[in-house]
Amino acid sequence: MEKRDYHYLGKDFPRKDGFARVTGKEVYPSDVALNGMFFGKILRSPHPHAKIKSIDTSEAEKMGAVCITYRDVPDKYFNVRLVSVPRSTYMDWQILSNKVRQVGEPFAAVAAETEELAQRAAESVKVEWEILPSYLNTEDAMNATENLIHDHVYLEDEKIEIKNNIACMRELTEGDVTAGFKEADVIVENEFVTPRVYHCQLEPRSSVCKPEPDGGVTVWPSTQALHNTRILIGELFDIPLNKVNVVRVTGGGHFGSGIHTNRVILINVALALKAGTPVKIIPDREGDIYEHCRYPVRYTLKVGAKKDGTLVAGEMKALVDIGSHHIQAFAFLGVLVGWWHSLYRCKNLKYKGIAVYTNKAPSCAMQGYGAPQVTFGVETTMSMLAEKLGMDYLEFRLKNYVGLGETFWGQGPTVRSTIRSDGVEELITRGAELIGWNNRQPPEKKTGRYRRGIGMARGFHTSGTGAPVPGEVKDYTTAMVKINEDGSVDVLTSLMDQGGGTLDAAAKLVAEELGVPFDKVGISPADTRSTGYDVCTHATRGVYCGGGAVLEVARKAKEVLLEYASRILEAPVHALKTRPDLEREQGEVYVDGMEEKSITIAEVAQTAMNNDWGTAIFAKSHRMIACPPAFTTFFVEVEVDTETGRVTIERVVAGSDAGVVINPSLARGQIHGGFYRGAGMALLEDTHYDEKTGRLTNLGLLTDYKMLGPEDLPDEEHFQTFFANTYEPTGPMGAKGIGEAALNPVPAAVASAIQNATGIWFTKLPILPEDIVKALRQKKEGIATFEPEKDKNHTIEREFLKIRSF
Amino acid sequence: MNERQIVLEVNGKEYKLTVKPNELLINVLRERLGLMGTKYGCGVGECGACTVLMDGNPVLSCQMLALSASGSKITTIEGIAQNGRLHPLQEAFLDEGAVQCGFCTPGMILSAKALLDKKPNPTDMEIKEAIRGNICRCTGYINILRAIKTASLKLSERSR
Amino acid sequence: MSSSRIITQDFDYIKAVSLGEALESLAKDGARVFAGGTDLLNKIKTARDNPKLLVDITGIEELKGFSFSEGCLLIGAAVRLSFLEDEKVITERYPALHEAIKSLGSVQIRNMATLAGNLCNASPIADTAPPLMVYDAEVEISRLHNTRIEKRIISLKDFFTGPGQTVLQKGEMVTGVRVPEPMASSGAAFGKIARVTMDLAKVNCAVWLKREEAVVAEARIAVGGAAPVPVRVEKVEKALAGMRPSSKRISQAAALVGENLSPISDVRSTAKYRTDTASVLIRDTFFPAWKRSGGEEITDE
Known part of the structure; x- marks a missing residue:
């Protein structure tokens, strides 16, 4: 297989769902309106850790509202994220509980005819609380021996006692680290801290549920995972899955916050079942912000290298503050080491990771799933090592990166495949040229108030979680392709498009394969009753795994089509080809070498129908058997105002190795967007909790959760993007992923640029102006690394020592 | 209580509505007129998802009482395309x-x-x-x- | 509990057609002036206020006034910020105010919010407060005495009494802002440090200078975000008066700002950073103000 000329791949067309989106007609979960629909409101805890002594909903009921508390929901433990296999899925969630574990945790809900009535009803509910001691940082949490956030959790049927609020642990050793460090000529060791970023998807995660007369439910949720949501609802509410229909609706942004089934959806189902009428819940922003955030990680990273630049040993100890519940921290601890392992070759590795409960919003996947966190430390360490060895950053990276023919860990230690396409060298070389890397001056040469700096970092994300041997993570997509009687095509799949253009890519692959015009390929509305299982759109798997499955099914449908055509054209199937006839706006089947012998696809389909041969249709599940890395490299130039600490991003050069690029302008949009969120993580975004009240210091209001705006970002002229000229042999027509890769190296690249401007390595994100001013002051005293503030009692080393099992 | 009549011209069409003083324009547009293109994003005037044009000027419909919009011309996203042709x-x-x-x-x-x-x-x-x-x-x-x-x-x- | 999606509090609403009617209504318990609503509705939505009556003043003709005559700029309480930002008089004669308005919120906010509202909200970081303070603005306050409208004028620098607090008494409202015409050979500028461009300030400031030849004859400097109310920083003003400006001397004078400040640490920044950058901001803002006063370019000497 190799690159060829495509009709649609690599070309821009208005996205198929775009018309609805620019005219205000797109239906998001918060826009679904049904007859007799009630409005639901969630009651959220004002306390970080408390038990309900009594709850009185009688006033609300008098007002005509339907109320649910922990007494009205199935008493079952579960995990909201069903991506991993059950053996790796810790269960500590209940739909509602008589115990709250963070401010903002739902403990009851009401539904009423109007939103105002529902809000008033919610305000009338009286609760008596028994306040428990709360733990707003990992140290307090790990010191606790009683009043734990969870006493026990479940792993399948096994009941697991929780000690010291430690949710789970994971370790990995390869080779001999002690021996490895002995070989090292230089060693770099630092502690890195990454922030608790809020997804801030623009639509608060909403849901609509309609109870059906047959005892089932139809749900329009905000989710990235249609079928997992269905399975969870079926299990929790004891409804056979054929009566649980989850409908695909466009979400107003996800960024990972919809991989798990948000509890709003489950509360919505419980409310609607009790109300006996459809219910819609649109959380307010100040509620949504307590529902999810990016995993914050504090970790030490020690890496040793020989004089020639060979890496000889590495050790990482990571502490993850997961908040009130487990949204698959076990898998997360696995990917932390996985990303590190796959960035640079090193025989001797040791890793320990701990996930700790605290009384804060539960942390979960957000674009990159640990990769931005790990890449920040690893890339910073690589640059420091290169400096110590007197090597150029780029040369050092080219020497050590994991590339062609080597093993890539796509989702922790259990998901591995061999790298078959590798554009890293091209990304680094061309990026360096475009930014002017060779003219880069060392920090010592910079003077004056405003200092420019150029930095770089590289990274990747996996394309899906497929592999030759299945691991801890499920990964397949089901699709159906149907050729209609007029030659148009329906593609039916439960694959989600988060806005990146996944479904347009799938349609292009089908158009290309069948040889029909792109606008003749339609993406059918989907729900879980009419589609087969798809694990969900996460792990940058949309185009590679989802598109791969759709393409595979299109090939099978084409076989049926060509078999019909061979009867008409009286030529063997293997002699037949298809192509779009743009004049007739039709696809046609022709005999290879005898092109005058042709027939439109519409004619084939009609003849097949009129002769009762059937429809050219195929449905099938398909799993990709690799997880190719989608590489990216970012070169960033910043200007630092040394007096105010303000960082301005002056220039960006972003290179992406996405294999064959299907939607160029949307792919560039992924890079722009990834950079924007990554730069926000580097310079700005974080959430803090008041240690006394347990509340977010931003009070849940966007007034104080700031993101970079159009005036804070470089414009197109100063933001160059380019794609490596690669072809992924396992991918659909050579494609692999892009989404998360567009963010992963960004914080590291920004930190590298700030270092080049100031001479200071920042190992804590975000790098705030306050920190820069302070660090520059310290630098005058000779300190060149600005480390996270270390409270004497709060070091990873000390905390790890407490864990005897390590 | 305290309900009032208001007149709104929305996307060229006149509506007479009875609203309470505490009703926000966004909720009137979405819930009463079914104009779902106007979005709630933050509720505090930061995100702009609820932007509508009032007499041609962008304003935040979640920061505006329906009563104070009375008598004005409102344009929502649904009113931008002319005769089925996109703007x-x-x-x-x-x-x-x-x-x-x-x-x-x-x-x-x-x-x-x-x-x-x-x-x-x-x-x-x-x-x-x-x-x-x-x-x-x-x-x-x-x-x-x-x-x-x-x-x-x-x-x-x-x-x- | 409350919600930013919806308001459940019951209140009455009146769209006043005359100042008399507005003032009469404002005398009632729980009455609030309602203009742009961008601050007030957020307070209601987050349960920080629970009014009984909103008095919408945006329909009162006499409060929509905007005039510049006899050496005084008059801005009625119902005038929206977006109207002011494009006004030639302001761009040309009050550039510091223009800059402050442009930096405040978004187009949407400025299409709704009023200048008087920005002041009455009495945030320590109200962007329009520092420039108006250095322009020596006054606030016109009206109230009803029996049936007669009484007005009093107070200097803006005496208007704020604490975060969210002003000298306004029950039944009183701000009906206008008066700004004297800046004298010849004077110049002013506005500066702001924030997390991102569209943001509330960590610190903001305005510098006003009266120049005589190559010397600062008089300086007025106001800083927001570094004390419970926006403050004039007299230490710096005094140090600048009579100065022949040089980069170094300006820095030395600006560094005195800390003595006039009492900042706090909060979600937006730290007290230390606010103090440190206030002096940088004053220095940075000095230069355009000096230039606007007609001063020669300042060299490092």
């Missing part, structure tokens, strides 16, 4: 890949429209200032800025 801004947003999840798109297009109506040939800086009150969490703004630029060129060609 050049809508076309440009599609052509330039300026739409990802699309949740910010209605407010963004309305802010851009108000700008182009006043200043057909804005500078890049003016475009950025005009949309600073509209958060897009997906695109990083570059394709949006390009779309607005493209639409401005298209509009000025048309008016020539």
Whole structure:
């Protein structure tokens, strides 16, 4: 297989769902309106850790509202994220509980005819609380021996006692680290801290549920995972899955916050079942912000290298503050080491990771799933090592990166495949040229108030979680392709498009394969009753795994089509080809070498129908058997105002190795967007909790959760993007992923640029102006690394020592 | 209690409505008139998803009482296309890949429209200032800025 | 509990057609002036206020006034910020105010919010407060005495009494802002440090200078975000008066600002950073103000 000329791949067309989106007609979960629909409101805890002594909903009921508390929901433990296999899925969630574990945790809900009535009803509910001691940082949490956030959790049927609020642990050793460090000529060791970023998807995660007369439910949720949501609802509410229909609706942004089934959806189902009428819940922003955030990680990273630049040993100890519940921290601890392992070759590795409960919003996947966190430390360490060895950053990276023919860990230690396409060298070389890397001056040469700096970092994300041997993570997509009687095509799949253009890519692959015009390929509305299982759109798997499955099914449908055509054209199937006839706006089947012998696809389909041969249709599940890395490299130039600490991003050069690029302008949009969120993580975004009240210091209001705006970002002229000229042999027509890769190296690249401007390595994100001013002051005293503030009692080393099992 | 009659002209159509003083314009547009293109994003005037045009000027419908909008002309995203033809801004947003999840798109297009109506040939800086009150969490703004630029060129060609 | 999606509090609403009617209504318990609503509705939505009556003043003709005559700029309480930002008088004669308005919120906010509202909200970081303070603005306050409208004028620098608090008494409202015409050979500028461009300030400031030849004859400097109310920083003003400006001397004078400040640490920044950058901001803002006063370019000597 190799690159060829495509009709649609690599070309821009208005996205198929775009018309609805620019005219205000797109239906998001918060826009679904049904007859007799009630409005639901969630009651959220004002306390970080408390038990309900009594709850009185009688006033609300008098007002005509339907109320649910922990007494009205199935008493079952579960995990909201069903991506991993059950053996790796810790269960500590209940739909509602008589115990709250963070401010903002739902403990009851009401539904009423109007939103105002529902809000008033919610305000009338009286609760008596028994306040428990709360733990707003990992140290307090790990010191606790009683009043734990969870006493026990479940792993399948096994009941697991929780000690010291430690949710789970994971370790990995390869080779001999002690021996490895002995070989090292230089060693770099630092502690890195990454922030608790809020997804801030623009639509608060909403849901609509309609109870059906047959005892089932139809749900329009905000989710990235249609079928997992269905399975969870079926299990929790004891409804056979054929009566649980989850409908695909466009979400107003996800960024990972919809991989798990948000509890709003489950509360919505419980409310609607009790109300006996459809219910819609649109959380307010100040509620949504307590529902999810990016995993914050504090970790030490020690890496040793020989004089020639060979890496000889590495050790990482990571502490993850997961908040009130487990949204698959076990898998997360696995990917932390996985990303590190796959960035640079090193025989001797040791890793320990701990996930700790605290009384804060539960942390979960957000674009990159640990990769931005790990890449920040690893890339910073690589640059420091290169400096110590007197090597150029780029040369050092080219020497050590994991590339062609080597093993890539796509989702922790259990998901591995061999790298078959590798554009890293091209990304680094061309990026360096475009930014002017060779003219880069060392920090010592910079003077004056405003200092420019150029930095770089590289990274990747996996394309899906497929592999030759299945691991801890499920990964397949089901699709159906149907050729209609007029030659148009329906593609039916439960694959989600988060806005990146996944479904347009799938349609292009089908158009290309069948040889029909792109606008003749339609993406059918989907729900879980009419589609087969798809694990969900996460792990940058949309185009590679989802598109791969759709393409595979299109090939099978084409076989049926060509078999019909061979009867008409009286030529063997293997002699037949298809192509779009743009004049007739039709696809046609022709005999290879005898092109005058042709027939439109519409004619084939009609003849097949009129002769009762059937429809050219195929449905099938398909799993990709690799997880190719989608590489990216970012070169960033910043200007630092040394007096105010303000960082301005002056220039960006972003290179992406996405294999064959299907939607160029949307792919560039992924890079722009990834950079924007990554730069926000580097310079700005974080959430803090008041240690006394347990509340977010931003009070849940966007007034104080700031993101970079159009005036804070470089414009197109100063933001160059380019794609490596690669072809992924396992991918659909050579494609692999892009989404998360567009963010992963960004914080590291920004930190590298700030270092080049100031001479200071920042190992804590975000790098705030306050920190820069302070660090520059310290630098005058000779300190060149600005480390996270270390409270004497709060070091990873000390905390790890407490864990005897390590 | 205290219900009042108001008259709103929304997308060229007149509505007589009875509202209470505490009703927000966004909820009236969405729940009473079924104009779901106007979005709730933050409720405190930061995100701009609820932007509508009031007598041609962008305002925040979640920061406005329906009563105080009485007598004004409101344009929502549903009122931008004329006779089934997309506005050049809508076309440009599609052509330039300026739409990802699309949740910010209605407010963004309305802010851009108000700008182009006043200043057909804005500078890049003016475009950025005009949309600073509209958060897009997906695109990083570059394709949006390009779309607005493209639409401005298209509009000025048309008016020539 | 409350919600930013919806308001459940019951209140009455009146759209006043005359100042008399507005003032009469404002005398009632729980009455609030309602203009742009961008601050007030957020307070209601987050349960920080629970009014009984909103008195919408945006329909009162006499409060929509905007005039510049006899050496005084008059801005009625119902005038929206977006109207002011494009006004030639302001751009040309009050550039510091123009800059402050442009930096405040978004187009949408400025299309709704009023200048008087920005002041009455009495945030320590109200962007329009520092420039108006250095322009020596006054606030016109009206109230009803029996049936007669009484007005009093107070200097803006005496208007704020604490975060969210002003000298306004029950039944009183701000009906206008008066700004004297800046004298010849004077110049002013506005500066702001924030997390991002569209943001509330960590610190903001305005510098006003009266120049005589190559010397600062008089300086007025106001800083927001570094004390419970926006403050004039007299230490710096005094140090600048009579100075022949040089980069070094300006820095030395600006560094005195800390003595006039009492900042706090909060979600937006730290007290230390606010103090440190206030002096940088004053220095940075000095230069355009000096230039606007007609001063020669300042060299490093």
